[in-house]
Amino acid sequence: MINKQLKNSILQFATPSDETFEEFNDLLEYREINKKEFILTKGQNCKHHYFILKGCFRSFFINEKGTEKILNFGIENWWITDYDSLTNLCPTNLYIQAIENSQVLCITKENMDKALNHSLEMNRYFRIIAEKVRIADQRRMYYMFNLSGKEIYTMFCEKFPEFVQRIPLYMLASYFGLTPEFLSKIRGNG
Amino acid sequence: MINKQLKNSILQFATPSDETFEEFNDLLEYREINKKEFILTKGQNCKHHYFILKGCFRSFFINEKGTEKILNFGIENWWITDYDSLTNLCPTNLYIQAIENSQVLCITKENMDKALNHSLEMNRYFRIIAEKVRIADQRRMYYMFNLSGKEIYTMFCEKFPEFVQRIPLYMLASYFGLTPEFLSKIRGNG
DNA sequence: TGTATTTCTTAATATAGATTATTTTTCTCT
DNA sequence: AGAGAAAAATAATCTATATTAAGAAATACA
Numbered sequence: 001m002i003n004k005q006l007k008n009s010i011l012q013f014a015t016p017s018d019e020t021f022e023e024f025n026d027l028l029e030y031r032e033i034n035k036k037e038f039i040l041t042k043g044q045n046c047k048h049h050y051f052i053l054k055g056c057f058r059s060f061f062i063n064e065k066g067t068e069k070i071l072n073f074g075i076e077n078w079w080i081t082d083y084d085s086l087t088n089l090c091p092t093n094l095y096i097q098a099i100e101n102s103q104v105l106c107i108t109k110e111n112m113d114k115a116l117n118h119s120l121e122m123n124r125y126f127r128i129i130a131e132k133v134r135i136a137d138q139r140r141m142y143y144m145f146n147l148s149g150k151e152i153y154t155m156f157c158e159k160f161p162e163f164v165q166r167i168p169l170y171m172l173a174s175y176f177g178l179t180p181e182f183l184s185k186i187r188g189n190g
Numbered sequence: 191m192i193n194k195q196l197k198n199s200i201l202q203f204a205t206p207s208d209e210t211f212e213e214f215n216d217l218l219e220y221r222e223i224n225k226k227e228f229i230l231t232k233g234q235n236c237k238h239h240y241f242i243l244k245g246c247f248r249s250f251f252i253n254e255k256g257t258e259k260i261l262n263f264g265i266e267n268w269w270i271t272d273y274d275s276l277t278n279l280c281p282t283n284l285y286i287q288a289i290e291n292s293q294v295l296c297i298t299k300e301n302m303d304k305a306l307n308h309s310l311e312m313n314r315y316f317r318i319i320a321e322k323v324r325i326a327d328q329r330r331m332y333y334m335f336n337l338s339g340k341e342i343y344t345m346f347c348e349k350f351p352e353f354v355q356r357i358p359l360y361m362l363a364s365y366f367g368l369t370p371e372f373l374s375k376i377r378g379n380g
Numbered sequence: 381t382g383t384a385t386t387t388c389t390t391a392a393t394a395t396a397g398a399t400t401a402t403t404t405t406t407c408t409c410t
Numbered sequence: 411a412g413a414g415a416a417a418a419a420t421a422a423t424c425t426a427t428a429t430t431a432a433g434a435a436a437t438a439c440a
Contacts, residue, residue, distance in 0.1 A: 061332065069335040071328060084325045093332070116314065123313035124306065130320035135274045137327040138261060142251065142283070144334075145259040145367055149397070168417065177335055182397055184419050339427070358387065372427055374389050 001025070006051055006105060009077050013128040016121035024122065027111035033098040039106075040096040046085035048106040052078050055102020056166060060174065061093045070175040073099075073163060079129060099167060149178050150186045191215070196241055196295060199267050203318040206311035214312065217301035223288040229296075230286040236275035238296040242268050245292020246356060250364065251283045260364040263289075263353060269319060289357060339368050340376045 002025035010016065016024070033039060033055070040046055042061070050057075057080050060070040071094065074080035085092035086109055107115075115122050143152055153176065157164050164172065169187075170180035192215035200206065206214070223229060223245070230236055232251070240247075247270050250260040261284065264270035275282035276299055297305075305312050333342055343366065347354050354362065359377075360370035368376075 061336070063336045071331055071335075083321055084328055087321060087325065116317075118310075120308075120310035120313055123310055123317050127306075127313050127317035127320055130317060130324055131273055131277060133324050134320055134327065135277065137324065137331070138274060141261055141327070141331075142259075145261075146251070146253045170417065179398055180418075181399080181420085185397090185421095188419070360387065369428060370388075371390085371429080375391095375427095378389070 003028075003053065003105060005053055005077060009051070010122075010125050014121040014125040016119060016125075020119050020121060024115050024119075027115055028105045028107050031104050031106055033102045033104060035098055035101050038095055038097050039104075040082060040085075040092060040094060042093055042095060043091050044085075045089060046082040046092050046094075047108055049079055049081045049086070049109075049112055050074075050096075051105040051107075052076055052080060053103040053105060055104075056099040057096055057102065058099055058167075058171060058175075059094050059096045061095065068174055069177070070171055073167065073171075073175065075162070075166075099171070144177065149176065149182060150189075152176050152178075153183060153186055193218075193243065193295060195243055195267060199241070200312075200315050204311040204315040206309060206315075210309050210311060214305050214309075217305055218295045218297050221294050221296055223292045223294060225288055225291050228285055228287050229294075230272060230275075230282060230284060232283055232285060233281050234275075235279060236272040236282050236284075237298055239269055239271045239276070239299075239302055240264075240286075241295040241297075242266055242270060243293040243295060245294075246289040247286055247292065248289055248357075248361060248365075249284050249286045251285070258364055259367075260361055263357065263361075263365065265352070265356075289361070334367060339366065339372060340379075342366050342368075343373060343376055 002021045006028075007021060010021075028051075039048075039050060039057070040059075052074050054076060057074040058070050059072045059074075059080065059082065060068045062068055072080070080096060082092045082094045082096070084090070085094070116126065143155060147155060153172075156172070156176070169183060173180045173183040176183070192211045196218075197211060200211075218241075229238075229240060229247070230249075242264050244266060247264040248260050249262045249264075249270065249272065250258045252258055262270070270286060272282045272284045272286070274280070275284070306316065333345060337345060343362075346362070346366070359373060363370040363373040366373070
């Protein structure tokens with residue numbers, strides 16, 4: 001039987017048949033990932049999509065100066081991967097790491113292609129997921145262009161309190177493109 | 191008959207039947223847009239996807255200080271729209287404007303939904319398009335985090351010379367999140 | 381062909397946020 | 411509970427880029 005959480009995620013946007021659900025289920029693998037463990041590191045070819053059942057991940061790269069720059073967080077019911085490496089079959093620049101002890105369902109690119117080959121509804125689901133991510137990216141760009149460091153932090157605390165609670169401040173700073181010191185200063189000045 | 195350019199774009203990623211192509215064609219409208227003309231302005235609900243046959247567009251917003259901030263450019267064979275406003279049926283914050291005299295094929299959200307309702311291949315095409323955009327966004331984020339103003343400009347000139355030729359410098363500056371003055375200085379110092 | 385508008389450059393000054401170094405607090409694990 | 415590690419705060423200094431203002435090229439357009 002397909003995992004209930006994933007089924008609900010899919011049913012938000014698409015209506016595959018029971019058969020399609022079960023076929024998709026057969027392509028998935030359950031994994032537990034410990035806090036700080038990596039599911040992807042620089043230089044590897046990214047092979048999987050990950051659906052987060054429980055826990056929290058971050059994807060980041062390390063710049064020339066050795067500083068971590070976070071591109072994305074992922075929490076329950078989100079998909080996380082490096083699309084660039086996955087679709088272009090090239091080595092990734094990214095690290096994807098568990099921030100908490102986590103549980104995921106993972107699926108290889110090949111199996112994903114299989115699932116997408118004959119199901120309109122699965123194509124619809126992943127199309128809509130990609131469009132949602134696109135919207136999130138656009139909003140993020142909008143914020144980063146439009147707001148000062150302080151405003152970004154304030155906005156984020158309002159809109160995503162669940163992230164602020166569970167993610168260390170220095171990771172949030174990295175996600176906003178700020179230094180932890182500066183974010184700490186912002187916080188101090190109310 | 192469906193437009194050749196659009197057909198080729200679709201065939202890159204999907205293989206709809208001739209019938210599906212023709213059905214899709216019936217949902218499209220051809221429009222010519224003059225340089226500086228807007229196809230979307232702040233406050234409107236975005237109603238269309240636009241496929242660019244010829245010309246060049248920019249999507250931007252105007253911040254509190256009255257400065258234009260460019261989120262994206264679009265050229266031949268790209269789709270452009272405000273996905274956020276379109277899918278969430280809310281007023282847009284963006285302007286989409288022709289940078290050159292242009293020709294587009296446009297399709298309403300309703301017609302797009304129709305096309306996507308019964309064609310696996312069209313779902314596949316738009317899924318892959320969304321994934322490509324996602325990758326482009328991620329790369330952009332990567333550059334903006336990792337590179338100085340000068341490095342961004344140099345990289346962009348190398349990777350997208352066709353944009354640098356046809357788009358005014360002050361618009362590129364806005365796209366990079368820099369001021370035109372600073373970009374001009376960068377350029378001057380070789 | 382000349383005038384207006386748009387685009388680009390230069391230069392002086394200002395500032396948001398980075399860097400570096402130190403200290404304090406909080407978490408984690410035995 | 412206590413030691414060590416991880417995370418956060420504080421503060422001084424520095425720097426990349428913004429801002430403002432003026433003028434020079436380039437382009438469009440009448």
